Amino acid sequence: NVVYAGMGEHAVRGVMTSHGDGVYRSTDGGKTWRHVGLEKTRAISRIRIHPKDPNLVYVAAQGAPYGPNPERGIYRSKDGGTTWELVLLVGETAGASDLSMDMTNPRILYAAFWDHLRQPWEVRSGGPGSGIHKSTDGGTTWQKITTGLPPLIGKVSVDVSRANPERVYAIVEADPGGGLFRSDDGGKNWRVMNQDWSIRARAWYYMEVFADPLNADVVYVMNAPFMKSIDGGRTFTSVRVPHGDNHDLWINPDDNRILINANDGGANVSFNGGETWSTQENQPTAQFYRVNTDNQFPYHVYGGQQDNSTVAIVSRAGGGGIGWKDWYEVGGCESAYVAFDPNAPRYVYAGCYMGQISEWDRTTATERDVMAYPVLPAALASRDMKYRFNWNAPILVSPHDPNTVYHGGNVVLKSTNRGRTWTEISPDLTRDDSTKQGPGGAPITNEGAGGEIYGTLAYVIESPRERGTIWTGSDDGLVQVTRDGGGTWNNVTPREVGEALIHAIDVSPHDPGTAYVAATRYKFNDFTPHLFKTTDYGRTWRRLVNGIEPDAWVRVVREDPVRRGLLYAGTETGFYVSFDGGERWQRMQRNLPLVPITDLQVHGNDLVAATSGRAFWILDDLSPLRQYADQVAQAAVHLYRPADAYRAIGGGGFGFDQSRAGRNPPNGAILYYALKAAPDSASPAKLEILDEAGTVIRTYSSRRAAGQGGQGGPGGPGGQGGPMLPARVGLNRFAWDLRHERPTAVPGAYVFGALIGRRAVPGNYQVRFTVEEQVATQPLRVLPDPRIQTAAADYKAQDDLLAALTRDVSAIHEGVNRVRAVRDQVNQTVERSKGQAGAQAVADAAKTLVDRLNATEDSLIQKRTVDGQTVINFPMRLNQFFIYLMNAVDGADDGVTDGARARHVDLERLWATQKANLDRVLGAELAAFNAVVREQGIGAVVVPAARAPLIP
Numbered sequence: 001n002v003v004y005a006g007m008g009e010h011a012v013r014g015v016m017t018s019h020g021d022g023v024y025r026s027t028d029g030g031k032t033w034r035h036v037g038l039e040k041t042r043a044i045s046r047i048r049i050h051p052k053d054p055n056l057v058y059v060a061a062q063g064a065p066y067g068p069n070p071e072r073g074i075y076r077s078k079d080g081g082t083t084w085e086l087v088l089l090v091g092e093t094a095g096a097s098d099l100s101m102d103m104t105n106p107r108i109l110y111a112a113f114w115d116h117l118r119q120p121w122e123v124r125s126g127g128p129g130s131g132i133h134k135s136t137d138g139g140t141t142w143q144k145i146t147t148g149l150p151p152l153i154g155k156v157s158v159d160v161s162r163a164n165p166e167r168v169y170a171i172v173e174a175d176p177g178g179g180l181f182r183s184d185d186g187g188k189n190w191r192v193m194n195q196d197w198s199i200r201a202r203a204w205y206y207m208e209v210f211a212d213p214l215n216a217d218v219v220y221v222m223n224a225p226f227m228k229s230i231d232g233g234r235t236f237t238s239v240r241v242p243h244g245d246n247h248d249l250w251i252n253p254d255d256n257r258i259l260i261n262a263n264d265g266g267a268n269v270s271f272n273g274g275e276t277w278s279t280q281e282n283q284p285t286a287q288f289y290r291v292n293t294d295n296q297f298p299y300h301v302y303g304g305q306q307d308n309s310t311v312a313i314v315s316r317a318g319g320g321g322i323g324w325k326d327w328y329e330v331g332g333c334e335s336a337y338v339a340f341d342p343n344a345p346r347y348v349y350a351g352c353y354m355g356q357i358s359e360w361d362r363t364t365a366t367e368r369d370v371m372a373y374p375v376l377p378a379a380l381a382s383r384d385m386k387y388r389f390n391w392n393a394p395i396l397v398s399p400h401d402p403n404t405v406y407h408g409g410n411v412v413l414k415s416t417n418r419g420r421t422w423t424e425i426s427p428d429l430t431r432d433d434s435t436k437q438g439p440g441g442a443p444i445t446n447e448g449a450g451g452e453i454y455g456t457l458a459y460v461i462e463s464p465r466e467r468g469t470i471w472t473g474s475d476d477g478l479v480q481v482t483r484d485g486g487g488t489w490n491n492v493t494p495r496e497v498g499e500a501l502i503h504a505i506d507v508s509p510h511d512p513g514t515a516y517v518a519a520t521r522y523k524f525n526d527f528t529p530h531l532f533k534t535t536d537y538g539r540t541w542r543r544l545v546n547g548i549e550p551d552a553w554v555r556v557v558r559e560d561p562v563r564r565g566l567l568y569a570g571t572e573t574g575f576y577v578s579f580d581g582g583e584r585w586q587r588m589q590r591n592l593p594l595v596p597i598t599d600l601q602v603h604g605n606d607l608v609a610a611t612s613g614r615a616f617w618i619l620d621d622l623s624p625l626r627q628y629a630d631q632v633a634q635a636a637v638h639l640y641r642p643a644d645a646y647r648a649i650g651g652g653g654f655g656f657d658q659s660r661a662g663r664n665p666p667n668g669a670i671l672y673y674a675l676k677a678a679p680d681s682a683s684p685a686k687l688e689i690l691d692e693a694g695t696v697i698r699t700y701s702s703r704r705a706a707g708q709g710g711q712g713g714p715g716g717p718g719g720q721g722g723p724m725l726p727a728r729v730g731l732n733r734f735a736w737d738l739r740h741e742r743p744t745a746v747p748g749a750y751v752f753g754a755l756i757g758r759r760a761v762p763g764n765y766q767v768r769f770t771v772e773e774q775v776a777t778q779p780l781r782v783l784p785d786p787r788i789q790t791a792a793a794d795y796k797a798q799d800d801l802l803a804a805l806t807r808d809v810s811a812i813h814e815g816v817n818r819v820r821a822v823r824d825q826v827n828q829t830v831e832r833s834k835g836q837a838g839a840q841a842v843a844d845a846a847k848t849l850v851d852r853l854n855a856t857e858d859s860l861i862q863k864r865t866v867d868g869q870t871v872i873n874f875p876m877r878l879n880q881f882f883i884y885l886m887n888a889v890d891g892a893d894d895g896v897t898d899g900a901r902a903r904h905v906d907l908e909r910l911w912a913t914q915k916a917n918l919d920r921v922l923g924a925e926l927a928a929f930n931a932v933v934r935e936q937g938i939g940a941v942v943v944p945a946a947r948a949p950l951i952p
Contacts, residue, residue, distance in 0.1 A: 001026075001027055001028055001029045002025070002026070002027055002049070002054035002080075003025070003026040003029065003030050004023060004024070004025055004026075004047045004049065004057055004081070005023065005024045005025075005026075005033070005047075006020070006022075006023055006044030006045075006046070006047045006059060007019075007020020007021050007022055007023070007024070007044060008020025008021075008041070008042050008043035008044055008062075009043060010043040010044065010045040010062045010097065011204075011205050011206070011247055012043065012065035012116075012118050012204065013205065013306075013451065014118055014120065014123070014391075014451045014452060014523065015289075015306075015335070015391045015392065015451045016287055016289070016306055016598075016612055017065065018572065018596055018612065018613075019042040019043060019064065019065075019522075019527075020041070020042060020043060020044060021035070021039050022035065022036070022037050022038035022039040022040075022041055022044075023035070023036050023037060023038050023044065023047070023059060023081055024036065025080060025081050036077075036080070036081030036082065037081060037084055038059060038061065038071070038075060038084060040064075040069065040071040041059070041061035041062075041063060041071045041072060041075075042061075042062075042063055042064040042065070042069065042071070042072075043061070043062040043063060043064070043065060043095070044059055044060065044061055044062065045060045045061075045062045045095075045096060045097050045098055045099070046059075046060040046096070046098050046099040046100075047059055047060070047099075048060075048099050048100070048101040048109070050101075050106050051103055051106055052106075054080065055077070055078060055079055055080040056076075056077070056078055056138075057076070057077050057080070057081065058074060058075065058076050058099060058101070058109065058139060059074070059075040059076075059077075059084075059099075060074060060096035060097070060098060060099035060111065060112075061073055061074070061075060061095060061096055062095035062096055062097055062114065063092075063093075063095035064525060065116070065117075065118040066117075066118050066119070066522065066523050066524060066525040067117070067524070067525030068092035068093050068117075069092060069525075070089065070092050072089070072092070072094070072095035072096065073086055073087075073088045073089040073090060073095065073096055073113075074086070074087050074088035074096050074099065074109075074111050074139060074142075075087065076138075076139045087135075087139040087140065087142070088111060088133060088135075088139070088142050090113050090115075090129045090131075090133075091115065091128075091129040093115055093116065093117055093127070093129060094113050094114065094115040094116075094127070094128075094129025094130065095113065095114055095116070096111055096112065096113055096114075097112045097113065097114035097155055097156060097157060098111070098112035098156065098157040098158050098159075098208070098209075099111050099112070099158075100158050100159045100160045100168075101160070102160050102165045103162050103165075103213075103253070104162065104165045105165065106138070107135075107136060107137055107138040108134070108135070108136050108160070108165070108186075109134070109135045109138070109139055110132060110133070110134050110158045110159075110160055110168060110187060111132070111133045111134075111135070111142070111158070112131075112132055112156035112157055112158040112170065113129055113130055113131050113132070113133065113156065114129075114130055114154065114155045114156060115127030115128060115129030115130040115154075116130075116154070116155065116204065118523070119523065120436075120452070120454050120475060120476075120501070120523045120524075121382075121436040121437070121438075121440070121452055121453075121454035121455075122436075122438070122439070122440060122441065122442060122447075122452055123204050123440060123441045123442075123447045123452065124441075124442055124443070125154040125155055125173060125203060125204045125441060125442075125444060125445060126152055126153060126154030126155075126173065126174075126442075126443050126444040126445075127152075127154075127443075130153045130154055130155070130156060130173075131144050131145075131146065131149070131153065131156065132144070132145050132146075132149070132156060132158055132170060132187065133145070134186075134187050145187045145188065145190075147188060147189050147190060148181065148183075148189050148190030148191055148192075149170075149172060149174075149181065149190050150172065150174035150176070150177035150178065152174060152443070152444065153172050153173060153174045153178070153444075154172075154173030154174065154178075154203055154204070154444045154445065155173045155203040155204055155207055156170055156171070156172050156173070157170065157171045157207055157208045157209045158170045158209065159209050159210055159211040159219075160211065161211040161212070161213075161216045162211070162213040162214070162253060163211075163212065163213060163214055163215055163216040164216035165186070166183075166184055166185055166186050167182065167183070167184055167211070167216045167232075168182070168183040168186065168187050168211075169181070169182055169209050169211050169219050169233060170182075170183075170190070170209065171199065171200060171207050171208070171209040171221055172200075173200060173203035173204075173207065173444055173445060174444060175444050175445060177192065177195075178195065178200050178203075178444075179192050179193070179194050179195035179196070179199065179200055180192070180193045180194040180195075180199060180200075180209070180219070180221065180229075180233045180236075181193065182232060182233050193232065193233035193234055194229070194233055194234060194235065194236060196236060198223060198224075198225060198227060198236070198238070199221040199223055199227050199236055200223070201223060201224065201445075202223075202224070202445070202447065202449075203444075203445055204441070204445070204447070205245075206222055206223040206224060206245070206246065206247065207221070207222070207223060208221070208222040208246075208247060208248060208249070209221050209222075210222070210249045210251060212251060212256050213251055213252075213253040213256060214253075214256045215230075215256065216232070217229075217230060217231055217232045218230050218256070219232070219233050220249055220251075221236065222246040222247055222248065222249055222261075223246065224244050224245055224246070225238040225239075225244065225246070226238065226239040226240075226241045226246045226261065226263075226274070227239070228274070239274045240274075241261055241263065241268065241274070241277055242263075242265060242266075242268050242277050242279065242280045243263045243264060243265030243266065243268075243280060243307075244263065244264070244265075244307075245263050245264035245265075245307050246261060246262070246263045247262050247263060247264070248261070248262035249261055249262070256273070257270070257271060257272055257273045258270070258271055259273065259274055261277070264306065264307035264308070265280050265307065265308060266280035266283040266285055267280065267283065268280050281324060281660065282660050284614065284615045284662070285613055285614065285615065286305040286306075286308065286311070286613075286614075286615040286616075287305055287306035287307075287598075287611075287612045287613055288303040288304065288305050288306075288311075288598060288599070288610035288611060288612070288615065288616065289303065289304050289305075289306070289335060289336070289337070289392045289598055289599070289610065290303055290304065290336075290337050290338070290392065290598065290599045290610060291303045291598075291599045291600070291601050291608050291609070291610035291616065292337075292338050292339060292340070292601065293315075293342065293601055293603040293608055294340060294342045294343075294345040295342045295343050296345070297646075297648075297785070297786040297787055298314050298315045298316035298317075298648070299314075299315050299603055299604075300312045300313065300314055300315065300345070301313050301314075301315055301608055301616050301618075302330060302338040302340075302348070303336075303338060303599075303610050303616065304332060304333065304334055304335055304336030304337070304338060304350065304351070304392075305334060305615075306334055306335075306612075307334050308334055309329045309333065309334065310329055310330045310331060310332045310333065310334075310336045310338055310350050311327050311328075311329065311330075312327065312328055312329075312330045312338075312348075313326055313327035313328075313616070313662070314326045314327075315603075315606070315608075315618060315665070316648070316664050316665055317662075317664060318649075320661065320664075321661030321662060321663060321664055322661055322662030322663070322664060323660065323661050323662075324660070326662075330348040330350055330360045330362075331348055331349075331350040331358040331359065331360030331367045332349075332350025332351050332352050332356075332357070332358055332360075333350075333351075333352035333353065333356070334352075335351060335352060335353055335391050335392050335393075335450075336350040336351040336352060336392075336395075337350070337351050337392065337393065337394050337395040337396070338350045338351075338395070339395040339396045339397045339405065340397055341397055341402035343402070344402065345362065346361065346362045346363055347359050347360070347361060347362070347418060348360040348362065349370070349395050349397070349405055349419070350395070351392075351393050351395050351407075353376075353378075353391065353449060353450040354376055354377055354378065354385075354389055354450040354453065355371060355372075355373075355387055355389030355393055355407075355409055356369070356371055356376070357369075357370055357371050357372075357393075357395060357407055357419070358370060359418060359419055370415070370418065370419025370420070371419075372387065372407065372409075372413050372415075372422035373386050373387060377448075378448045378449065378450070379439075379440075379446055379448030380448065381437060381438045381439050382437040382438075382440075382452075382453045382454060382455070383434050383437035383438065385453070387409035387410060387411065387413075388409055388410040388430075388437070388453050388454070388455055388456045389408075389409045389410075389450070389453060389456055390408070390453065390456035390457060390458050390475055391450050391451045391453070392458065393407065393408055393409065393456065393457070394406070394407070394408040394457060394458065394459055394460040395407050395408075396460060396461065396462065398462050398467075399462060399464045400462070400467040401416075401467075403416050403417070403418075404416050405418070405419065406460055406462070406470070407422070408456075408457035408458075408459075408460040408472065409456065409457060410428045410429065410430050410432065410455055410456055410457065410474075411424050411425075411426045411427065411428055411429065411457075412424070412425050412426040412429065412457065412460060412470065412472060412486060413425070414486070425482075425485065425486030426472070426480075426482070426486050426489055427489065428455075429457060429472050429474060429478060429480045429489065430455040430456060430457065430474040430475070430476050430478060431455060431474070431476040431477070431478060431499075432455050433454075433455060433476065436454045436455060436476075437454060437455060440452030440453070454475060454476060455474070455475070455476055456474065456475050457472050457473070457474050457475075458473055458474060458475045458501055458502055458503060459471075459472065459473040459502055459503065459504055459505050460472050460473075461505050461506070461507060463507045463512055464507060464509060465507070465509070465511075465512040466483070466512045467485075468482070468483065468484055468485035468486075469481065469482070469483045469507075469512065470482050470485070470486065471505045471507065471515060472505075473502025473503070473504070473505050473517065473519075474502055475501045475502070476499055476500075477493065477497050477498055477499045477500040477501075477502065477519070478491060478493050478502070479491070479492050479493045479494065479497070479502055479505070479517055479538060480492065480493075481537060481538055483537070490538070492534070492537065492538025492539065494517065494532045494534075494541035494543075495541070496530070496532070496541075496543055497517075497519050497530060497532070498521065499521075499524065500519040500520060500521045500524070500530060501519065501520045501521070501523065502517060502518075502519050503518050503519065503520050503554075503555045503556060504517075504518040504555060504556040504557060504599070505517050505518075506556075506557055506558050506559055508559050508564075509559060509560075509561040510559070510561075510564045511535065511564075513534070513535055513536050513537045514533070514534065514535045514559075515533070515534050515537075515538065516531065516532065516533050516557045516558075516559065516567070516582070517531070517532045517533075517534075517541075517557075518530070518531050518554045518555055518556050518557045518569070519531075519532070519554075520553045520554070520555060521553070522553050522572070527550075527551040527553050527572070528545075528550055528551070528553065529545045529548045529549075529550075529552055529553050529554045529571065530543070530545070530553070530554065531543065531544050531545050531548070531554045531557055531569065531582065532544065533581070533582055544578075544581075544582030544583065544585075545585070546583060546584050546585060547576070547578075547584050547585035547586055548569070548571065548576055548585045549571075549573065549587075551572070551573070552571040552572055552573045552574070552576075553571060553572050554569050554570070554571050555570050555571065555572070555596070555597060555598055555599070556569065556570040556597065556598065556599050556600050557569045557570075557582075557600075558600045558601070558602055558607075560602060560622065560625070560626060561602055562622075562626050563625075563626045564581075565578075565579065565580055565581035566578070566579055566625060566626060567581065567582050567585075568600050568602075568607060569585065569600075570596075570597025570598065570599065570600050570609060571596075571597060572596045573594060573596070574587060574589050574592065574594055574595070574597065575587070575588055575589055575592055575597055575609070576588065577625060579625075579628065592609070592617055593611070593613075593614045595611045595612065595613050595614045596611060596612040596613065597609050597610070597611055597612075598610045598611065598612050602622070605620075605621050605622050605623065605643040605644075606618050606619060606620055606621070606622065606665075607619040607622055616662075618665070620665040620666065620670060621643055621665075621670040621672070622643075623640050623641065623642060623643050623670070623672060624640050624672045624731060627640050627641060632674065633674075634676075635674070635676065636675075636676040636677070636771075636774060637673070637674070637675060637676070637769065637771050637774045637776055638673060638674045638776065639671075639672075639673045639767065639769040639776035639777070639778050640671075640672040640673065640674075640778070641778045641779070642669050642670060642671050642672070642767060642778060642780050643669075643670065644780075644781045644782075644783050645668055645669035645670075645736075645738060645780065645781070645782050645783065646782075646783050646784070646785060646786070647738055647759060647760070647761075647762055647782055647783065647784055647785055647893070648667075648785050649785050649787075649788065649891075649892065649893060666733075666735035667735060667737050667738075668735050668736050668737040668738040668739075669735065669736045669738060669767075669780055669782070670733060670734075670735050671687070671733070671734045671735065671736060671767060672731060672732065672733055673687075673731075673732050673734075673769050673776070674730060674731050674732070675727060675728065675729055675730065675732065675771065676729070677729060678727055678728065678729055679702060679727050679771050679772060680772065681703075683771075683772045684701050684702040684703035684725075684727070685701070685702040685725055685727040685769070685770065685771045686699065686700070686701050686702075686725070686769070686770045686771075687699070687700040687701075687725050687734065687736075687767070687768070687769050687770075688700075688767075688768040688769075688770070689736055689760075689765055689766070689767060689768075689780075690765060690766040690767075690768060691760070691763070691765055692763055692764050692765065694766075697740045697741065697760065698736065698739065698740060698741055698757070699741070700722065700723065700724075700725040700734070700736075701724070701725055702724060702725040702726070702727035703724070704724045722742075727771075736767075738759055738760045738782060739756055739757035739758065739759055739760065740757035740758050740759075740760065740806070741757050742755055742756050742757040743755060743757070743806050743809040743810040743813065744809070744810040744813040744814050744817070745813060746813045746816050746817060746861060746879075747817075749816075749861060749863070750865050750866050750867060750870075751879075751880070751883060752865070752868060752871045752876070752880060752883075752884075753880070753883045753884055753886075753887045754883075754887055755809075755883060756890075757806070758799065758802035758803065758806055758886075758890055759802075759890060760782050761782070761795045761796065761798075761799045762782050762783055762784040762792075762795060763781075763782060764779065764780075764781055764782075765779070765780045765781070765782060766778070766779055766780065767779075767780050784893070785893060788893045788894065790893045790894060790895065791895075794894075794895040794896070795893070797895070797896055798889060798890075798893075798895065798896050801889055801896055801900070801901070801904060802886060802889055802890055804904070805882055805885060805886040805889070805904065806886065808882050808907070808908070808911055809879060809882045809883060809886065811911075811915070812860050812861075812878060812879045812882065812911070812914075813861075813879060814946055815856075815860060815915070815918045816857055816860050816861050816879075817944075818922060818943055818944050818946070819853050819856055819857045819860075819918070819921070819922070820857070821943075821944045822853060822922065822926060822941055822943055822944075823850055823853045823854075825941040825942070826846050826849055826850055826853070826929065826941055827846070827850070829842065829846065829933055829938055829939075829941060830842060830843055830846045832938055833933070833936055833938055836936055836938075837936075838932075838935060838936040839936075841932055841935075841936070842932060842933055842936055842938070845928070845929045845932040845933075846929065848929075849921075849925060849926065849928075849929045852921050852925055853921060856914075856917060856918055856921050858877070859877060859878065859914055859917070860877055860878050860879055860914060860918075861877050861878075861879050861880075862874050862875065862876055862877045862880065878907075878910060878911060878914055881907055881910075882907055882911075885900060885903055885904060885907065888900060922943050926941060926943065929941065
């Protein structure tokens with residue numbers, strides 16, 4: 001049950017890496033966690049626990065990737081993390097990249113050290129601090145072991161075999177001389193076994209070694225491929241896994257066929273030594289760089305995900321949730337910005353490494369390259385490139401002209417003919433420091449995938465209010481603006497920024513001269529937030545970080561398009577909001593995971609977030625934030641004005657896997673209200689929906705209502721009442737599903753279909769919220785589904801028919817309930833008459849009446865049906881005929897069919913006949929029975945009064 005977690009990514013990508021805050025410990029198998037220190041170690045590569053003492057634990061701290069720090073090396077705790085001692089420190093730029101424990105003698109430890117420094121323009125991997133160290137006394141003393149290893153090495157990974165503790169494997173970055181090394185004498189002497197580049201390419205990112213616990217000749221190396229050797233490391237073969245870019249491996253020490261692999265796509269399990277693997281399509285862990293949305297209904301969300309494809313996915317889907325069928329690729333690759341005309345997103349422009357850009361045609365599902373100067377300068381020094389493009393190079397479509405596309409390199413490129421030709425509309429808008437434009441890796445291994453290309457534009461935005469006003473931000477800290485479409489440019493960089501990544505710029509939707517800049521300096525080992533605001537096109541700036549935590553660097557800021565001064569900020573450690581233009585910030589995390597937020601976009605009433613590690617998230621309705629004020633906070637009761645609600649048609653689904661689905665927004669109108677105090681139990685809160693005529697069509701209460709039963713579904717039972725209205729102190733959210741009250745139900749009866757109220761027609765409604773003597777009201781608009789063109793007369797005709805069907809279903813069920821109540825009384829009367837002179841007469845009369853009551857009930861409802869399968873066995877009755885027609889008419893917005901009208905006429909005829917029979921049984925035939933019982937001096941049976949109809 002004792003588990004330790006070491007925080008921070010030790011595969012230190014320059015484009016998307018999060019540092020950690022030390023070590024956490026769980027003593028209940030991971031259910032709860034406690035922080036146990038080492039906050040400043042930043043990146044932990046490995047934890048080893050003594051096999052017989054869970055309080056004796058060792059931590060390999062790799063340290064800060066972007067600068068020197070002393071909090072790195074091998075730490076030891078003998079008390080489960082309460083206290084720590086640094087038992088091996090090599091240097092402030094050399095961290096522990098791996099740690100292996102001899103499980104046959106846990107006092108023997110092997111530590112791999114990596115001398116490294118990551119800068120925005122270069123990965124320095126290698127130096128005097130790199131090497132392998134061994135301890136034979138539980139970490140108290142250490143000896144560096146070098147015999148047989150190259151003189152200059154970079155990253156190292158090491159593992160000792162459980163099957164033979166004298167055998168130790170190490171994968172070593174060096175050139176010349178790098179590769180897989182093996183020692184057969186406990187690390188005293190080493191010899192190189194294999195130097196294939198497939199096991200040591202991009203050492204800083206991959207290159208982890210794992211010895212099989214049961215077979216000393218089997219060893220694995222994680223690299224872009226998953227590599228395995230069965231001959232002691234002499235030769236390797238690639239093992240097929242669900243995803244490339246492999247980083248970690250766990251091998252069951254008792255059964256080496258059981259493996260868990262971690263890679264850039266997720267985690268997967270094998271039970272047969274890697275022949276087959278479990279799926280990774282059940283882990284919502286995408287790392288998105290940016291987010292964009294279109295104006296389809298429902299709108300689609302787009303982004304490029306780290307080491308995976310671009311993605312577009314619907315924000316709402318039918319069938320119970322957003323599933324795998326609801327997303328698709330849109331060109332480009334993992335590092336992409338994605339851009340398009342939001343009103344007509346046929347052509348989608350998406351980026352890739354080193355300036356690649358493609359146009360994806362939604363209609364034909366084809367993709368073509370539209371790069372301004374088609375070249376893939378992999379491994380070249382960036383000073384030798386025609387254009388320098390950021391790993392995440394900005395692409396945007398002009399908000400004023402959907403035919404204009406911009407692509408940011410070190411200059412701004414513009415195309416007006418779908419990428420056939422591009423024009424430079426700016427000079428170099430970066431610092432253009434040639435000393436930072438060399439190879440991306442040193443001193444051993446070059447890194448040329450594009451993440452270290454420096455002096456590039458990281459953000460480009462055209463003002464939504466002024467055509468031709470374009471702002472740019474570079475990865476080396478410059479902010480520039482043109483107000484004439486690129487004719488002249490002005491450097492308007494805030495003085496306090498320094499050399500930084502300008503991650504995002506937002507132009508105020510309310511004032512063309514107001515803009516916000518989010519800059520990050522974490523690549524310079526500065527984790528403080530940097531957020532600036534100008535109101536004069538960049539002539540002056542103010543820093544606005546009051547309330548943001550000191551190490552929550554800001555990646556993105558957006559101003560709300562409805563409420564001036566309402567700002568949203570995405571940081572490394574979560575989400576913040578400001579109601580006063582950035583003067584004061586407050587955290588607003590709610591159910592959003594504590595995760596880096598890389599981008600934000602406001603879409604209508606929603607806020608869409610791209611995260612690094614938890615995929616896309618949507619805050620479904622911004623109404624409370626847009627309307628919040630101090631007087632709202634002080635009010636005893638406040639009902640927020642709801643956003644417009646759409647009467648959307650959702651698709652059906654069968655066997656939908658909720659565990660692998662994204663969540664839909666709440667169905668219907670989202671209603672928010674705030675309470676200063678919880679209502680008294682004797683006076684529950686009440687929420688009512690009124691139509692345009694002022695008639696209450698739906699009522700909810702904070703008091704739990706007893707379920708009437710009978711609300712089933714195809715293949716499943718029903719029987720629940722309506723949802724209870726939440727009434728907590730503070731903000732409450734409740735969704736009206738845009739339906740009227742449902743028909744009367746028969747308690748305990750199974751219904752095949754949905755016994756629900758009809759949908760409200762598009763139009764104007766009112767929400768009324770009552771708590772004790774306080775009443776608050778707000779208007780609400782229900783809009784039609786934009787995808788469906790239906791006339792108002794057709795909506796009315798549908799509503800009229802559904803209202804009639806609802807009344808009929810209620811009347812039928814009310815009749816059944818009254819029949820059951822009368823029958824119960826009749827049976828009770830028989831019991832009371834026993835022992836009296838006329839008991840037999842009463843019993844005879846009762847049998848006649850009960851037979852008629854049973855026959856009447858059987859004509860209205862099928863009592864023998866208990867689930868979706870027994871529907872097949874026993875014929876449906878009248879109520880089910882009406883419910884089926886009601887569901888069919890309610891399920892679409894294209895107008896009532898002639899067939900539905902004809903069926904309704906026939907059902908009304910059937911119901912008229914059955915109703916006459918019902919009235920006769922509960923009238924004349926019951927009266928005859930009552931005449932008999934009165935003669936015996938027994939009280940008469942009374943027919944319960946019909947309840948007032950629930951549905952107008």
